[in-house]
Amino acid sequence: MSEEKPRRREVALFATCLVDLVRPDIGFDVARLVLDAGFKVVVPPLQTCCGQPNYNGGDKSGAMAMARRNIDLLMPYEYVVVPSGSCGGMIAHHYPELLSGDTVYAGRARRLAERVYELSRFLVDVADYQPSRRLEGTVTYHDACAGLRELGIKSGPRTLLERAGAQVVESGQAEACCGFGGTFCIKYPDISNAMLERKVADIEATGAATVVAGELGCLMNIEGKLHRTGRPIAARHFAQLLAPEQKS
Amino acid sequence: MDVDSRKFIELSATAVRNESLKTSMGLLGAGLSMRRAQAKAGLAEFDALRDEARDIKNDVLANLDAYLEAFEAQVTRQGGVVHWASTDEEARDAILAICRDADARTVTKSKSMVTEEIELVPHLEAHGITAVETDLGEYIIQLRRERPSHIIAPAIHLNKDEVSETFFEHHRKLGYNERLTERADLVGEARHVLRDKFLGADVGISGANFLIAESGTVVLVTNEGNAELTTSLPKTHIVVTGIEKVVPTFEDAATFIRLLGRSAAGMEISQYTSFITGPAREGDADGPRNFHVVLVDNGRSRMIGTEFQDMLRCIRCSACLNHCPVYLSVGGHAYGSVYNGPMGAVLTPGLSSIGDAGHLPNASTFCGKCEEVCPVRIPLPRMMRAWRNRESEAKLNPVGMRWGLRGWQWLATHPRLYRLATRLGIGVLRRIARGDSSYLSHMPLAAGNWTRDRDFPTPSPTSFVAQWEDKL
Numbered sequence: 001m002s003e004e005k006p007r008r009r010e011v012a013l014f015a016t017c018l019v020d021l022v023r024p025d026i027g028f029d030v031a032r033l034v035l036d037a038g039f040k041v042v043v044p045p046l047q048t049c050c051g052q053p054n055y056n057g058g059d060k061s062g063a064m065a066m067a068r069r070n071i072d073l074l075m076p077y078e079y080v081v082v083p084s085g086s087c088g089g090m091i092a093h094h095y096p097e098l099l100s101g102d103t104v105y106a107g108r109a110r111r112l113a114e115r116v117y118e119l120s121r122f123l124v125d126v127a128d129y130q131p132s133r134r135l136e137g138t139v140t141y142h143d144a145c146a147g148l149r150e151l152g153i154k155s156g157p158r159t160l161l162e163r164a165g166a167q168v169v170e171s172g173q174a175e176a177c178c179g180f181g182g183t184f185c186i187k188y189p190d191i192s193n194a195m196l197e198r199k200v201a202d203i204e205a206t207g208a209a210t211v212v213a214g215e216l217g218c219l220m221n222i223e224g225k226l227h228r229t230g231r232p233i234a235a236r237h238f239a240q241l242l243a244p245e246q247k248s
Numbered sequence: 249m250d251v252d253s254r255k256f257i258e259l260s261a262t263a264v265r266n267e268s269l270k271t272s273m274g275l276l277g278a279g280l281s282m283r284r285a286q287a288k289a290g291l292a293e294f295d296a297l298r299d300e301a302r303d304i305k306n307d308v309l310a311n312l313d314a315y316l317e318a319f320e321a322q323v324t325r326q327g328g329v330v331h332w333a334s335t336d337e338e339a340r341d342a343i344l345a346i347c348r349d350a351d352a353r354t355v356t357k358s359k360s361m362v363t364e365e366i367e368l369v370p371h372l373e374a375h376g377i378t379a380v381e382t383d384l385g386e387y388i389i390q391l392r393r394e395r396p397s398h399i400i401a402p403a404i405h406l407n408k409d410e411v412s413e414t415f416f417e418h419h420r421k422l423g424y425n426e427r428l429t430e431r432a433d434l435v436g437e438a439r440h441v442l443r444d445k446f447l448g449a450d451v452g453i454s455g456a457n458f459l460i461a462e463s464g465t466v467v468l469v470t471n472e473g474n475a476e477l478t479t480s481l482p483k484t485h486i487v488v489t490g491i492e493k494v495v496p497t498f499e500d501a502a503t504f505i506r507l508l509g510r511s512a513a514g515m516e517i518s519q520y521t522s523f524i525t526g527p528a529r530e531g532d533a534d535g536p537r538n539f540h541v542v543l544v545d546n547g548r549s550r551m552i553g554t555e556f557q558d559m560l561r562c563i564r565c566s567a568c569l570n571h572c573p574v575y576l577s578v579g580g581h582a583y584g585s586v587y588n589g590p591m592g593a594v595l596t597p598g599l600s601s602i603g604d605a606g607h608l609p610n611a612s613t614f615c616g617k618c619e620e621v622c623p624v625r626i627p628l629p630r631m632m633r634a635w636r637n638r639e640s641e642a643k644l645n646p647v648g649m650r651w652g653l654r655g656w657q658w659l660a661t662h663p664r665l666y667r668l669a670t671r672l673g674i675g676v677l678r679r680i681a682r683g684d685s686s687y688l689s690h691m692p693l694a695a696g697n698w699t700r701d702r703d704f705p706t707p708s709p710t711s712f713v714a715q716w717e718d719k720l
């Protein structure tokens with residue numbers, strides 16, 4: 001009995017408020033992926049929101065309070081995985097900047113930033129994950145803005161999809177904003193809709209059956225438009241496509 | 249500076265439904281972003297040049313007074329005069345005084361955003377001086393009594409038919425009776441009409457792309473040649489420009505020139521790049537006898553030392569506009585400011601106030617494309633965010649927004665109540681969706697702005713965290 005297996009390393013899953021509240025199934029998909037990649041999954045039960053709405057809405061002090069709280073919550077873990085480029089960027093880039101003048105939290109924010117991974121980055125760079133799931137058919141990938149421009153996420157999700165056997169067809173404007181922008185889509189519905197119409201036309205032009213992204217806000221926006229306009233295209237988080245099938 | 253963004257929402261609602269604007273903006277966005285990408289790909293050191301340009305401007309802004317004084321000394325040595333204007337009013341008065349000294353009745357103008365900012369032309373006209381815009385786009389919108397909708401392509405919101413109609417209406421009285429349909433003919437007619445204006449002008453007014461401190465040189469980057477006629481034919485040349493345009497040396501100016509054309513329109517170099525140093529010298533074949541430079545502050549120095557200082561690096565290339573999905577959706581006029589798009593969203597509240605320009609930094613998804621293409625690496629989204637903070641601190645944003653965010657923060661830092669409140673909220677949404685429908689096509693209150701144009705995926709009844717806890 002002395003031949004103990006090395007303990008699986010622990011990953012804290014920060015689901016993000018949208019996944020947690022709107023699409024909890026994606027949270028389970030992420031958990032299964034991280035498990036399948038050989039890690040242990042912990043879901044800190046007191047998690048809420050990363051603070052982006054406040055940070056981008058002019059409420060800097062509110063965002064700082066939320067950042068401090070999340071740092072306390074996530075500090076104990078070796079890895080923190082976030083299935084969103086914008087929430088990942090918030091923790092990795094904006095927390096250290098927000099708290100740079102805070103004697104206690106500035107260093108903590110920087111240390112946490114080193115351990116926070118957007119999901120595809122974790123799966124490719126840390127876990128070198130080979131999906132066990134097999135995919136067929138064509139998908140197109142939408143590069144959500146914050147993941148792309150704050151974290152440089154571009155090839156990771158495509159690599160994973162291709163490793164699983166999917167054919168990724170590029171749209172002409174994969175890097176164009178879909179018009180979601182958090183409260184932007186509520187504050188400026190006409191502009192948001194104009195951007196969204198261009199986005200779904202661009203997706204449709206690929207002929208792909210599914211549009212994939214790593215950001216639930218954008219996916220809800222795109223999916224809502226696809227459904228409203230009767231376009232038979234599915235919108236999925238890459239975790240939904242890649243997660244190993246559930247054993248029943 | 250005349251700024252009012254209060255009608256932004258109404259104007260943008262009209263703009264997104266304007267089919268001809270949609271076509272113009274589509275062509276602008278697709279064309280220029282492709283050309284910029286090609287130009288960038290064709291110059292291996294493009295990104296290194298951007299770093300260099302950023303560093304040069306940072307040095308200039310840290311020592312702005314010294315560089316401007318050096319520039320003034322050089323201009324004076326060449327026989328020119330520098331005028332310092334701390335407000336738009338001072339700038340207008342200084343220019344009017346120079347025009348009066350020159351007994352000017354007619355003034356030709358080449359393109360300059362600063363003269364738009366200080367509303368120079370209406371001021372000159374109110375004092376009996378005819379001012380003629382000679383840049384083709386500016387000329388068109390002057391005839392139509394409009395404001396520019398883009399910082400380098402002021403008439404980009406118009407199509408050929410609209411220009412044809414405008415020329416027909418205004419040129420008929422000059423004896424041009426034909427309704428033109430070809431682009432080249434329209435340009436030809438404008439050229440004919442403007443030729444007499446160039447020859448008859450008493451004063452020429454231009455802007456400046458760069459001011460070179462070491463030599464007192466004014467650099468003008470244009471494509472039509474009108475600036476050269478404006479600055480060399482009349483007896484008096486007035487340069488009107490912002491204090492942030494100064495660069496230390498010729499060498500530095502070259503760095504910016506290499507970036508400017510590529511960033512603006514994918515051009516390695518513009519058609520004309522003129523270096524103007526002082527008035528005509530003894531024996532010069534042409535050139536003005538009197539040379540004036542009006543350096544306009546008008547709120548710029550106020551931005552130095554604040555979180556908005558980096559904005560003063562801007563070289564007005566327009567790349568951020570040409571790549572901005574918001575600008576390309578609504579065009580320039582909706583912004584209610586001569587500076588629009590991402591650069592205008594940061595600069596306008598700096599030169600006026602966040603109260604007058606509140607919508608500008610708010611109307612962004614922070615997609616970050618502007619910062620990605622900016623030749624001087626201005627962190628535009630970060631500064632828009634900083635304006636939102638200022639707006640909120642001054643309680644100028646909607647009260648519902650402020651309280652909503654405060655409530656959200658309170659809940660997010662009280663996880664048990666957060667669970668309860670979000671469960672109740674989801675319950676309400678599921679009620680509206682009548683239990684099983686997977687999409688909501690109507691939502692109450694502000695959320696109705698979502699469901700006006702798209703459906704909302706109905707949330708699951710139990711959150712991820714709660715389900716996970718149950719499973720353990």
Ligand code: SF4
Nearest residue numbers: 562563565566568622
């Ligand atoms: S902000 Fe940057 S991209 Fe925009 S006009 Fe100025 S220099 Fe060009």
